[in-house]
Amino acid sequence: MKTEFLKALGLEQETINKIMEENGKDVNAEKEKTRKAEGERDNYKTQLDTVNTKLEEFEGVDVKDLQGQITKLQGDLKAKEDECAAKEAERVFTDSVKTAIKAAGGRNEKAVIAMLDMESLKGSKNQSEDIKKALEDVKKSDGYLFGADEPINNQVGSLGGGSGTDADSMVSLRAAMGLPEKN
Structure with missing residues (x-):
């Protein structure tokens, strides 16, 4: 206006x-x-x-190819996870067998393991019981692979009651070590 x-x-x-x-x-x-x-x-x-x-920037990028690569990488990752889980399960199983062998008094783990049917023990539903039973069977058939259950009868020290008193044995023991007679 x-x-x-x-x-x-x-x-x-x-x-x-x-x-x-x-x-x-x-x-x-x-x-x-x-x-x-x-x-x-x-x-x-x-x-x-x-x-x-x-x-x-995304011009010329093939989306289907990227999706295929992602799918492949996810498959590879799953395979690695499965492989690691299998190795861990194998390690746990082997450790439980070795522990059972030690508890049974096995002298040589490798020799005892060679006597066991490891594949059937792996597939067992109650592994700890089946491992114990298999070890008992090996112990019966090949007892030399296991230590004896009886106490050792080879005494190494003095039983007492020998000639001389405890004070005399202490003096001779201290002298053998190159220590003075008294504390």
């Missing part, structure tokens, strides 16, 4: 100034809305350019 238009209508200058002031407020408010909308537009344009640039 122009001042000349309002003068042509026969309005006084003071009225025209008030109308122009009010019109200026409306115009400024609309200019602010326009500036804000242009700022948002520029922001969206920048974002669009960024996204387009990133999309160009």
